[in-house]
Amino acid sequence: MNELIPLMVIVPLMAALLISAFSRFNTVTKIFAFVVAICLPIIPIASNYGLHYFGGYEPMLDNVTNVMFHPAITYSFTFLQQIFIAMVGLLTFLVIFIYLTEYKEVSGPYLFLLFLGTAAVTAMLLTDDIFHMFVFFEILALAQVGIVAASSISYSNEMALKYMILGSIGSPMMLLGIGFLLAMTGSVNITDIAAAVHNGLVDITSPVFLMSLALIFFGWLYASGLPPFHTIKSGIYSKAEPHGAALLQSFTVISMISIVLVMFRIYSTLPIFEVLIVFFSILAMILGVSLALTQTDFRRMIGFLAVGELGFIGLGIGLGTQYSITAGLFQALNEITITALLFIGFGAIVNATNEVDTRKLGGLLAYHPKVSIMLLIGGLAMAGVPPLSGFQSKLMLVQASLSCGYPEISILAIVVSIATFVVFVKTYYSMFLKPKPEDLDVEHKEVPRAMIFAMGILLIIVIAFGVYPDVVTDGIANFVGGIL
């Protein structure tokens, strides 16, 4: 059933276009969006592994140089892609479900942006063509800007414009880097480029090759919100609607891992590549946690914590062994679920109190017991408390850095985890446990049931991955063995 592979991109893309065209019919739009959203996690699970060549152009053997080359845009679908696409599909379904139940009149353009973003990250994960990835990278940036600009939070337009300006500096840089690679190898297919680099057809010490690494690396830093872009990234999380932010952080994580895997396949022979990734990841871990400590707006706090967690993913990939890359990818999967859970949970609190300053909140445990317990478990999972999923991936990362011979990095990772725990418990205390301030009027508003439902499902995934990590890590380790 390899015909299902392109459908993973086509279905959300077509749904986005149809919804924005027929958004006048409110009920039809709602039903259609719901049906498509249910399909999103089902398609990758039902599909078989394999390759899809667009236009049916199979790879050909060049008789002169005796090298295989790929004339068509190729989608490769393995266990890694399956698990990540299914996770994003599930998250999109939950977010759209929350959105549809929250508003009577749904906005077609907003649903368009949500589906467009999902289609873009799916294509970035699947594709084996670096220019194809760049195109969807741009589409993703537009969708993210739209999601931020559509929110009703004040100063969201300013933040969207800032992100867009930085983005339109970052993406031509990445395009130039792709141009350098194209000039050296004459191809945009990643498998072909990697083969040319590993067979010695390209001089890997030439300045052009290093320049292409620098330019694509700059684009990657922008896409993943590592320093120096960590402030703007946490800013856009705090300016989007809570359910939008839950989806935005999953887009960030997936664009980060899909670009870094491409860079790893091409540049892994350069020793400086791994040093660069580890350097920026450690910077992100330290800056993310220390900036999160100083925030009083709890949405911004979660934004900075999410940036800090991205550092762990980069660390795993930068260490460069099979075990560490597996750990980094597993951490990416956990971060998507945990951060989405936290964003949705804190969004429910914003809904109920209209207040985002932790100094003015307090005593909410009595009013929203379900939400607060789920948030506590989510926060503990993010900090790495056993037996939750964050613990398993962080343990793997610490073991990986020890076995690579860098005990300093593992100590740093543990310290950052403890700092994450401190930040979260401090915020949790001042929001839920501390006595209620006099002037805070908690409206007796129910938290929407859809939000509780979404948090419950994400919580089940967090606990399941924590108890049975082998279900995922075995498959990821096989994939990593294939690209090393």
Next chain:
Amino acid sequence: MAEVQLIILMTSVALVIIGLYSAIFIDNIIKKIIGISFIEEGANLFIVAIGYKAGGVVPILMPNMDTSWFASNAAYPLPFGLVLTSIVIGASTLAVMLALVMVLYKKYGTLSTKVMLADTSKQEEYNE
């Protein structure tokens, strides 16, 4: 005839530098956006220059052409196809940015970046 490619590369590098300068140092937001579009155009020009072949022909196969002669003389068409996409992407990004600027102008009444995009966290504290 490598001269043509050299001139093109110099032009594209100059465009990228002009664009980066304006994106960082110019205060007016519309000029900043114009500068950003120059970066995009410089990148496009560079990629088209990759496909150029000195003394070559346009990569369109006419009925009366000899195929082997065509294969050894035509320019490399893959970069041209890529640039087509990226020109359109650049125009749409520009349109979205200008739309956001128009919305923000109604709020602030000025095009100065220092006023419009001041640090948003400070703005919030100021409002409180």
Next chain:
Amino acid sequence: MLELVLGIVIILSAILALIQKDLLKAAILTGFCGGAMAVLFQILLAPDVALTQAIVGAAIVPVFIALAVKKTQREDS
């Protein structure tokens, strides 16, 4: 030597567009830059790209900028 002339035209119009006080003139000079680039693409054996660039770079982008200038303000103060 057409490509040299065109390169100079592109760079000059780009610099001039950025130092204009009148934003409408800046929009028109952006169109000059895009149009010269379209001719340059034709010299580089890419007629299809030249057609697209002639429409997008010389007509659509300046019109977008001019519309934005019309809705906001014309002077760069």
